[in-house]
Amino acid sequence: MDIFLQQLINGLVLGSVYALVALGYTMVYGILELINFAHGEVTMIGAMVALSVIGALVGHVALPGVVIVAMGVLVAVPVCMLLGFTIERVAYRPLRHAPRLAPLITAIGVSILLQNLAMIIWGREYVKFPPILSSATHQVAGATISDLQIFILVLSLLIMAGLVALVQKTKLGRAMRATAQAPQVAALMGVNVNSVISLTFIIGSAIAAIAGVMVAAYYGLAHYYMGFMLGLKAFTAAVLGGIGNLAGAMLGGLLLGVIESLGAGYIGDITGGFMGSNYQDVFAFFVLILVLVLRPSGLLGEQVGERA
Amino acid sequence: MLLGVLLAALPFLVDAGLGRTWVRILDFTLLYMMLALGLNIVVGYAGLLDLGYIAFYAVGAYLYALLASPQFGLHLPFWLLLPLGALVAGLFGMLLGAPTLRLRGDYLAIVTLGFGEIVRIFMNNLNAPVNITNGPQGISLIDPISIAGVSLGQTHTFAGIEFSSAHSYYYLFLALTLLVMFVSMRLQDSRIGRAWAAIREDETAAEAMGINTRNVKLLAFAMGASFGGVSGGLFAGFQGFISPESFNLLESIMILCMIVLGGMGNIAGVLLGAFLLTVLPEALRSIGDFQRWYFNRIIVDPADLRMLLFGLALVLMMLFRPQGMIPSAQRRREFKHDDAPQEPAPLYDQQK
Amino acid sequence: MTSRSDGPILLETRGLSKQFGGLAALHAVSLNIHHGEIFGLIGPNGAGKTTLFNCLTGLYTPSAGEVRLDGQRLNGLKPHTVAKQGLARTFQNIRLFSHMSALENVMVGCHVRTKANVLGAIFRNRGTRDEEAAIRSKAHELLKLVGVDKHAHSLAKHLPYGDQRRLEIARALATEPKLLALDEPAAGMNPAERVALIALIQALRATGIAILLIEHDVKLVMGLCDRVAVLDYGEKIAEGAPEAVQRDPKVIEAYLGGSIGGAIGQPA
Known part of the structure; x- marks a missing residue:
């Protein structure tokens, strides 16, 4: 039972990070019907930039670990915002009226470009996250939860709440929703569709940067290749919840984290030792394929028939 | 005729001019040409973006490796393994396609990508508790391909001319590449080829005109996969060693690059793309020499630069020449933005 | 009536x-x-x-x-x-295969009444060749019937509007x-x-x-x-x-x- 609880906690923490990244996919998809393949890479760049800043500060300034990490984040966020903005401007916008395959291929191209750029800048090796954050743990009903886990979970929830408030309550949010529903009509109503799209990429990338730092802090390392798997899982989460739907991305992220965590914890028992936790990464794909086959609109998505 | 003589003499010319390594690079070029032609059926003809194509290459390679190596002590003959590889890879194609082909294009891309990774993860982990694939170490001492008792792994002398292993493989691969080309051409210009083109243009209309879109797409998937399976088997026999790392996502993307760069749907374009992307990275090595000479040290590893340039090429190609270097007549028309849309166009083309 | x-x-x-x-x-x-x-x-x-x-x-x-x-x-x-x-149909907002020729559009319509498979396509045996020839001549006939035969080799999207509508009818007719x-x-x-x-x-x-x-x-x-x-x-x-x-x-x-x-x- 305590294994179950432990895996549940781990899953929720991991899932909240997936949810943050999934938000970026879902926002872009909601407006452009485009899978922004490069989003995972934006997350990775966020982690790497923050780690560079943190690495430069640690040992040179006498500040608490949390402050140093916060400074890393403060640099990573604007870098990623600029990156997201540039990607949309350079690689996607010129192709808005091209056949669907075209922006998808540039998206893949951008993703590879960023990955290899990161490899050249930060090297092939894992970059370590210095142990400057509190490693205190708490016992809850037989399970262990660390300060970091609590922090990640709470911060994720706050960011999600903030995003929902932004989309539901502000003028910008209204413009975003209008653009997602009917871009032409929104344009006629005076919404500047291009800036709404740019802002969507900027907001999504800012959140991705924070998520990237969380992942690096959680696992204690970052790697030029980390964005790929993270992006794929976050995308799965977005599809699971119903792509284009903010609440869906959050639910999907948390759920995927839990499925993965419980799956990895129990797969050995289920398969009689045939498969171990090294198959953890396979779960996301199975979930993805299952959802797409059984309920392509996702858990919270609307069922939309194809129009003739 | 002249071309035939040139193709036949090519390995000797290359051997004399550039050395034995380049004959092997030539062999790899042919392998990639077969792969690219296979993926071209799926992406170029039927318009289905498959990002996990390398999985079928892996299936073919592992099938050959498991059935012709000391791993299980099996040493089945090549003439049996070749069609078997095509068949099994084709089945895998159907297995993946059956549940996923009704998905919209970009979803399909992600699912195939996931499938490619699943296959690789299994290859990596199927060494315990029962050792099937030997895990990350891969399988070595794979039997070289041998035809009619003549092993292509050794040097032979015919009519006073010495044929090294790389030379012999060249002729086998050349023959099979020509075969794959022939099959591609015949398929394109047929009832099936027209159905693929129709689906790529407008799936709903194609379905309304009586085309069983699901089956026809599945067929494209299976055909493409079986080409991949054949190339995989050849790769295993040629290389003598395979490991999961040869079948990662970047390989899938590289093959996609080949057909995008060369010209989707056009056989000559695809061949050119495969040629350039196999040969150019080798040429990139000289950048390393240049750095060593100019800076006295390697600043950027040319191997790292390779994928970077591929990514860049994909983006630039889509932005400035989306139809590829040698586009197919039809693709050229599709990517031409000359005529203004008649009605307010959707943000992205909704048709596909 | x-x-x-x-x-x-x-x-x-x-x-x-x-x-x-x-x-x-x-x-x-x-x-x-x-x-x-x-x-x-x-x-x-x-x-x-x-x-x-x-x-x-x-x-x-x-x-x-x-x-x-x-x-x-x-x-x-x-x-x-x-x-x-x-039961064949046309579409209110024309849905031709716009980058295929008029003739090819109609030939696609013949798909459902023909049966050449992959092997036929590859080996192009007698049966397949005959079928292909029959498809081609039937498509030409239908184009003539609807009055679009002069555009047989033009791209569907380059046809005048009225002819596109007629081409859709020809394509539907090809399904018999x-x-x-x-x-x-x-x-x-x-x-x-x-x-x-x-x-x-x-x-x-x-x-x-x-x-x-x-x-x-x-x-x-x-x-x-x-x-x-x-x-x-x-x-x-x-x-x-x-x-x-x-x-x-x-x-x-x-x-x-x-x-x-x-x-x-x-x-x-």
């Missing part, structure tokens, strides 16, 4: 309904179309005409009711099977339908093209094909059709000979909202 309307029944719908969420786009529509008949389906915008079309051709699954073609149940079948059963369903075939045509279209539809009927026509242009429908049904808010409000339907107060009400007296009041 003509004797065609008392021939055997070709297409029959019984209580056909389609719900989108809470909205009933079609409610219990029952229709009979006879062999060799030209049947018109009219109604104001949003009356459910295209929805009915999509239910007949398998693009939508009806929520309730039944569709039969020559006694064969069609509902639940996929569009390609419906086409195979002998018993019933040809035309979704607003005259939309956007000039008067001359319209006259030619009427002649074409009559010529097609003469070959024994039944035609279901959705049209906005009431005049055209009234002049051409043997019988007409009127849809309003997803329900059939009238059915019968054009003259009778034209005088039906319910129809006048639906079309004119009870106040205006435009197109429908005048005899065609």
Whole structure:
């Protein structure tokens, strides 16, 4: 039972990070019907930039670990915002009226470009996250939860709440929703569709940067290749919840984290030792394929028939 | 005729001019040409973006490796393994396609990508508790391909001319590449080829005109996969060693690059793309020499630069020449933005 | 009207309904179309005409009711099977394979009545070559029939608008339908093209094909059709000979909202 609880906690923490990244996919998809393949890479760049800043500060300034990490984040966020903005401007916008395959291929191209750029800048090796954050743990009903886990979970929830408030309550949010529903009509109503799209990429990338730092802090390392798997899982989460739907991305992220965590914890028992936790990464794909086959609109998505 | 003589003499010319390594690079070029032609059926003809194509290459390679190596002590003959590889890879194609082909294009891309990774993860982990694939170490001492008792792994002398292993493989691969080309051409210009083109243009209309879109797409998937399976088997026999790392996502993307760069749907374009992307990275090595000479040290590893340039090429190609270097007549028309849309166009083309 | 309307029944719908969420786009529509008949389906915008079309051709699954073609149940079948059963359609917003030539478009239509497989394609045996030649000549014939043969090798999207509509008809005919369903075939045509279209539809009927026509242009429908049904808010409000339907107060009400007296009041 305590294994179950432990895996549940781990899953929720991991899932909240997936949810943050999934938000970026879902926002872009909601407006452009485009899978922004490069989003995972934006997350990775966020982690790497923050780690560079943190690495430069640690040992040179006498500040608490949390402050140093916060400074890393403060640099990573604007870098990623600029990156997201540039990607949309350079690689996607010129192709808005091209056949669907075209922006998808540039998206893949951008993703590879960023990955290899990161490899050249930060090297092939894992970059370590210095142990400057509190490693205190708490016992809850037989399970262990660390300060970091609590922090990640709470911060994720706050960011999600903030995003929902932004989309539901502000003028910008209204413009975003209008653009997602009917871009032409929104344009006629005076919404500047291009800036709404740019802002969507900027907001999504800012959140991705924070998520990237969380992942690096959680696992204690970052790697030029980390964005790929993270992006794929976050995308799965977005599809699971119903792509284009903010609440869906959050639910999907948390759920995927839990499925993965419980799956990895129990797969050995289920398969009689045939498969171990090294198959953890396979779960996301199975979930993805299952959802797409059984309920392509996702858990919270609307069922939309194809129009003739 | 002249071309035939040139193709036949090519390995000797290359051997004399550039050395034995380049004959092997030539062999790899042919392998990639077969792969690219296979993926071209799926992406170029039927318009289905498959990002996990390398999985079928892996299936073919592992099938050959498991059935012709000391791993299980099996040493089945090549003439049996070749069609078997095509068949099994084709089945895998159907297995993946059956549940996923009704998905919209970009979803399909992600699912195939996931499938490619699943296959690789299994290859990596199927060494315990029962050792099937030997895990990350891969399988070595794979039997070289041998035809009619003549092993292509050794040097032979015919009519006073010495044929090294790389030379012999060249002729086998050349023959099979020509075969794959022939099959591609015949398929394109047929009832099936027209159905693929129709689906790529407008799936709903194609379905309304009586085309069983699901089956026809599945067929494209299976055909493409079986080409991949054949190339995989050849790769295993040629290389003598395979490991999961040869079948990662970047390989899938590289093959996609080949057909995008060369010209989707056009056989000559695809061949050119495969040629350039196999040969150019080798040429990139000289950048390393240049750095060593100019800076006295390697600043950027040319191997790292390779994928970077591929990514860049994909983006630039889509932005400035989306139809590829040698586009197919039809693709050229599709990517031409000359005529203004008649009605307010959707943000992205909704048709596909 | 003509004797065609008392021939055997070709297409029959019984209580056909389609719900989108809470909205009933079609409610219990029952229709009979006879062999060799030209049947018109009219109604104001949003009356459910295209929805009915999509239910007949398998693009939508009806929520309730039944569709039969020559006694064969069609509902639940996929569009390609419906086409195979002998019901072909055109689209209101033209959906040609725009980067294929006119000829290739029609050749694609032949797909459902031909059977060359992968092996045939690769080995190009006698049977396949004959079939391919037959497809080609049939496609040319159909292009000639609809009057687009001079554009056979032009890209579909480069054809003049009226010719694109006719090309869609040729493509549908290539599937050898018993019933040809035309979704607003005259939309956007000039008067001359319209006259030619009427002649074409009559010529097609003469070959024994039944035609279901959705049209906005009431005049055209009234002049051409043997019988007409009127849809309003997803329900059939009238059915019968054009003259009778034209005088039906319910129809006048639906079309004119009870106040205006435009197109429908005048005899065609």
